[in-house]
Amino acid sequence: MVSTQSTGPPVVTGDQLEELWTRLQLGLSDILSTGDTRNKSSLLEDADNLCIHGDKQDLYKKISREIEDHMRGCSASFCKLDFPDQTAFLRELADVWLKHSKQTYLIRNIFNYLERRYVISQHHQLLPLWELGAQTFRTEMMCVQNVSGRCIDSVLALIEQERCGDVIDGSLIGTITLMLRKLDMYRSDFEEAFLQQTNEYYRRQAVAQLHSTAVPEYLGYVTRSLEEEERRLRLYLGSSSRDQVIKTVETNLIGNHIEGLLEKGFDAMMDGSRFMELQTLSTLLSRVPEGVYHMCLYLYDYIKKRGLEIVMNPEKDKTMVHDLLEFKCTIDSIIEESFPNEDCVDVKKKAFEEFINKRPNKPAELIAKFIDGKLRSGNKEQNEEELEDMLDRVMVLFRFIQGKDIFEAFYKKDLAKRLLMGKSASIDFEKSMLAKLKRECGSQFTFKLEGMFKDIDVSKDLMSGYKEKDGSTVDLGVTVLTTGYWPGYTPDTAVVIPSQIAKTLERYKVYYLAKHSGRKLSWQHSLSFCTIRASFNTTSEKKVDQRKELSVSAYQGVVLFLFNSATKLSYPQIIEATGIEEEQLQRTLQSLACGKVRVLRKTPQGKDIDTGDSFEVNTDFKHKLFKIKINQVQTKETTEENTNTTEKVFQDRQYQIDAAIVRVMKARKTMTHPVLVSELYNQLKFPVKPTDLKKRIESLIERDYMERLKDDINTYHYVA
Amino acid sequence: MRMNFQSKKMSGSASKDRMIAKFMQLTATGEKTASFCLSIHGWKLDEACDYYFSNPEKYARDHKQQIMVDRKKIQHLFDRYRDPSADVVSVSSSHDGLLRFFQDIQLDVYSINALIFSWRLGVVVQGQITREEFTNGLMALGCDSVDKLKSRVSQLDNDIRHPTKFKDFYQYTFTFAKDTGAKNLGIEDALRTWKIVLAGRFSHLEDWCTFIAQHDRRSITRDTWNLLLDFASTINSDLSNYDEEGAWPILIDEFVGWLRPRINTSTSSAMS
Numbered sequence: 001m002v003s004t005q006s007t008g009p010p011v012v013t014g015d016q017l018e019e020l021w022t023r024l025q026l027g028l029s030d031i032l033s034t035g036d037t038r039n040k041s042s043l044l045e046d047a048d049n050l051c052i053h054g055d056k057q058d059l060y061k062k063i064s065r066e067i068e069d070h071m072r073g074c075s076a077s078f079c080k081l082d083f084p085d086q087t088a089f090l091r092e093l094a095d096v097w098l099k100h101s102k103q104t105y106l107i108r109n110i111f112n113y114l115e116r117r118y119v120i121s122q123h124h125q126l127l128p129l130w131e132l133g134a135q136t137f138r139t140e141m142m143c144v145q146n147v148s149g150r151c152i153d154s155v156l157a158l159i160e161q162e163r164c165g166d167v168i169d170g171s172l173i174g175t176i177t178l179m180l181r182k183l184d185m186y187r188s189d190f191e192e193a194f195l196q197q198t199n200e201y202y203r204r205q206a207v208a209q210l211h212s213t214a215v216p217e218y219l220g221y222v223t224r225s226l227e228e229e230e231r232r233l234r235l236y237l238g239s240s241s242r243d244q245v246i247k248t249v250e251t252n253l254i255g256n257h258i259e260g261l262l263e264k265g266f267d268a269m270m271d272g273s274r275f276m277e278l279q280t281l282s283t284l285l286s287r288v289p290e291g292v293y294h295m296c297l298y299l300y301d302y303i304k305k306r307g308l309e310i311v312m313n314p315e316k317d318k319t320m321v322h323d324l325l326e327f328k329c330t331i332d333s334i335i336e337e338s339f340p341n342e343d344c345v346d347v348k349k350k351a352f353e354e355f356i357n358k359r360p361n362k363p364a365e366l367i368a369k370f371i372d373g374k375l376r377s378g379n380k381e382q383n384e385e386e387l388e389d390m391l392d393r394v395m396v397l398f399r400f401i402q403g404k405d406i407f408e409a410f411y412k413k414d415l416a417k418r419l420l421m422g423k424s425a426s427i428d429f430e431k432s433m434l435a436k437l438k439r440e441c442g443s444q445f446t447f448k449l450e451g452m453f454k455d456i457d458v459s460k461d462l463m464s465g466y467k468e469k470d471g472s473t474v475d476l477g478v479t480v481l482t483t484g485y486w487p488g489y490t491p492d493t494a495v496v497i498p499s500q501i502a503k504t505l506e507r508y509k510v511y512y513l514a515k516h517s518g519r520k521l522s523w524q525h526s527l528s529f530c531t532i533r534a535s536f537n538t539t540s541e542k543k544v545d546q547r548k549e550l551s552v553s554a555y556q557g558v559v560l561f562l563f564n565s566a567t568k569l570s571y572p573q574i575i576e577a578t579g580i581e582e583e584q585l586q587r588t589l590q591s592l593a594c595g596k597v598r599v600l601r602k603t604p605q606g607k608d609i610d611t612g613d614s615f616e617v618n619t620d621f622k623h624k625l626f627k628i629k630i631n632q633v634q635t636k637e638t639t640e641e642n643t644n645t646t647e648k649v650f651q652d653r654q655y656q657i658d659a660a661i662v663r664v665m666k667a668r669k670t671m672t673h674p675v676l677v678s679e680l681y682n683q684l685k686f687p688v689k690p691t692d693l694k695k696r697i698e699s700l701i702e703r704d705y706m707e708r709l710k711d712d713i714n715t716y717h718y719v720a
Numbered sequence: 721m722r723m724n725f726q727s728k729k730m731s732g733s734a735s736k737d738r739m740i741a742k743f744m745q746l747t748a749t750g751e752k753t754a755s756f757c758l759s760i761h762g763w764k765l766d767e768a769c770d771y772y773f774s775n776p777e778k779y780a781r782d783h784k785q786q787i788m789v790d791r792k793k794i795q796h797l798f799d800r801y802r803d804p805s806a807d808v809v810s811v812s813s814s815h816d817g818l819l820r821f822f823q824d825i826q827l828d829v830y831s832i833n834a835l836i837f838s839w840r841l842g843v844v845v846q847g848q849i850t851r852e853e854f855t856n857g858l859m860a861l862g863c864d865s866v867d868k869l870k871s872r873v874s875q876l877d878n879d880i881r882h883p884t885k886f887k888d889f890y891q892y893t894f895t896f897a898k899d900t901g902a903k904n905l906g907i908e909d910a911l912r913t914w915k916i917v918l919a920g921r922f923s924h925l926e927d928w929c930t931f932i933a934q935h936d937r938r939s940i941t942r943d944t945w946n947l948l949l950d951f952a953s954t955i956n957s958d959l960s961n962y963d964e965e966g967a968w969p970i971l972i973d974e975f976v977g978w979l980r981p982r983i984n985t986s987t988s989s990a991m992s
Contacts, residue, residue: 673966674966691970694970695970697967698944701943713967713968
């Protein structure tokens with residue numbers, strides 16, 4: 001600010017300019033030595049005047065020199081000092097810098113006019129005053145006697161100490177780094193050395209820590225290290241190096257040891273369902289390239305490994321489904337809690353599908369049996385909601401299975417038993433299960449099953465109609481099964497039914513055929529059951545009539561009825577009189593004479609039935625209950641039934657393969673072997689081996705459905 | 721086992737003569753036929769033979785193979801050996817015409833020549849030759865006397881020299897060896913026949929027979945029979961070019977699986 005009014009026209013003499021400068025010089029000297037000066041406002045005036053009337057260039061030079069001289073002096077005395085440690089050195093340096101900063105700032109304020117009117121226009125050649133001060137500091141202080149080198153070494157050393165756990169003066173570091181930035185020395189002199197040191201430090205640490213700690217602890221260490229670096233950057237180092245520092249830490253602690261980490265600790269964490277630890281692992285791995293990719297590989301292998309343990313061991317068959325459900329549940333929660341990303345969900349699905357199908361057929365069979373167990377009456381384990389939930393979870397397992405036809409065969413067989421023996425817990429559950437299967441596999445899959453339910457309903461109606469019409473007193477229930485809907489049963493028309501019952505059955509038959517004249521009915525006695533009132537005459541003096549009501553299978557009933565007209569019968573005699581197939585008969589006799597409830601006595605005693613055995617009524621028979629069930633034999637599955645069911649499915653598969661081959665060959669007329677095989681794989685819905693296909697192809701060649709080309713044994717031709 | 725024909729571009733007539741001679745030997749034809757066929761097919765011996773065999777009538781240029789064959793003589797010959805009760809020459813225990821016939825023409829019953837002879841005659845039922853088969857067969861062979869037959873019999877191996885001819889012959893032996901009504905060939909008969917017809921043509925013949933003998937298959941299908949020849953002629957001795965994923969019959973797949981470890985152990989023991 002120029003004051004013009006008070007003293008008249010402006011002063012411009014050389015002497016006066018000299019005077020102005022002298023005063024200013026003194027002022028500068030004050031500032032530079034003490035950091036402040038008394039008469040700021042008059043100094044300002046002088047500065048402005050000198051600027052306006054004097055040589056600006058010269059003034060600038062003079063200021064520059066003052067600062068320079070002063071700096072040199074500072075530097076000299078600084079370098080003479082002895083410092084006990086690095087912190088002290090840095091402290092002194094910081095002190096000098098701060099003072100200098102303040103001084104430069106003040107000087108700049110005073111010569112503000114010069115700055116604005118001259119320096120800025122000369123910006124190509126001249127530094128602004130602040131920058132001038134900074135540069136002077138750099139050249140006269142830092143670049144002298146390796147002050148900068150010492151400074152950086154000290155800072156790095158302190159950081160290293162802090163990393164190792166010591167407490168250091170963080171704000172001091174902050175000041176120094178800020179100084180370096182302002183001196184334009186941060187990037188050029190400090191940063192690279194800092195990054196290298198960081199890299200080296202964490203490289204060593206990784207090896208040491210991995211070696212000495214378990215994975216969960218290591219993960220904790222990594223997390224803490226990252227946090228610490230972030231904190232240090234935030235509080236004192238400034239954020240310009242942040243990305244590189246963090247990347248260095250990540251690379252050294254995680255990126256270079258991904259496989260090592262996973263190999264060492266993944267399985268254990270999974271086994272223990274360590275949600276938090278797995279989540280940490282997942283988070284940390286996601287920070288490095290390919291981290292998640294490798295983790296997914298390990299996840300896949302883990303699921304497959306544990307899954308195979310459940311599925312491949314025949315001794316564990318009894319609990320397979322239960323174990324699988326539990327396993328799936330655990331994996332689901334782990335993935336949800338700790339690996340919430342799409343890739344992991346995909347991996348889970350693939351792994352499950354892979355291991356479940358490694359054991360052909362058994363899982364499908366066991367799942368069907370499991371559902372049967374749940375749908376049977378007497379299953380008091382769960383309430384409605386729990387049961388629905390469990391069945392839904394079973395369906396998820398079912399979805400992974402590739403040979404669904406095995407499941408269908410067993411499910412159908414068990415459903416038939418449930419429906420016919422009245423063993424369903426609730427028709428609603430049955431229907432709900434059916435709906436689930438329909439949603440999963442389509443209506444073709446459930447069409448026959450639905451037919452079975454229809455038969456049951458229709459039979460009920462027919463029965464009430466019959467009872468009305470017939471008015472007989474025999475308590476009869478008939479279910480008419482449509483062939484094709486139900487599993488195949490071996491016909492047993494040779495069985496001799498007691499005449500009384502046979503008459504009743506005949507009457508029903510007449511009634512039915514009157515309604516459906518074109519149809520053919522044949523009785524399936526193996527599926528039938530009845531209640532017999534039996535009275536066992538005791539041989540004791542008491543002569544109390546032991547009366548019991550026995551729930552028995554039709555076969556059992558047929559055998560028992562024989563003893564109404566004979567006291568003792570030999571095994572061959574029973575064969576002849578009943579017409580029951582031998583293996584079945586043996587089982588029947590065993591259930592009557594060798595089990596827990598012995599209504600017949602066998603001579604000689606023993607578990608097996610031989611031709612020399614003879615049977616009679618067990619007159620000493622006692623049981624606490626009046627109504628006794630002996631027909632569980634019908635509901636249990638024999639090993640033959642089991643193998644028969646699977647055999648039928650395999651037979652059926654053969655037919656399907658044949659049909660598919662013929663279909664494809666008929667359409668294309670000529671095909672090479674590999675093309676045919678690949679087309680078949682597309683069409684067939686169950687798992688097949690290449691040998692299975694070859695067998696059928698050979699069979700079809702033998703039966704002249706197709707032939708090989710004369711000159712190319714690899715190509716087939718359809719024979720019309 | 722393939723026979724390598726050398727088809728060089730020939731210019732001189734001497735080499736043409738050589739080719740004609742070779743052709744005649746291979747196809748049992750006359751000179752006129754040979755040179756006609758060769759000239760049509762650019763003097764490529766290989767090709768010419770192939771074409772000839774597929775259509776012999778097309779190329780026949782020699783009148784009745786230079787040799788006159790008397791049909792009546794053939795009929796008389798048949799009558800000499802025929803069964804008293806049927807119009808066949810057979811091995812019936814009483815008469816045994818077939819055996820005497822073979823003895824007279826010096827044909828070893830158990831040799832491959834006997835099979836080739838049956839093939840040339842188109843014999844359908846083992847153990848007997850019908851009048852028709854006898855007559856047409858001998859006409860085709862150009863023989864109407866025992867002496868002519870004797871000399872012809874000694875050259876029978878020529879007839880199967882060319883791979884196409886051999887294949888036809890080999891496939892015939894399946895039909896010949898099996899029971900007339902049956903679809904497939906029993907193991908015993910199969911082994912016996914293989915040992916005769918594949919001798920010297922299948923490096924693993926012995927292994928194959930061992931394998932089959934201990935396998936639980938009781939019969940061989942036509943397809944498997946036929947493909948064994950392809951196996952023998954195209955697959956390397958060390959099985960290196962065998963493709964399990966290919967269209968080979970399962971029995972051959974199983975053979976390879978059985979054979980591989982045996983080959984490896986024998987080569988490794990040979991090396992040590």
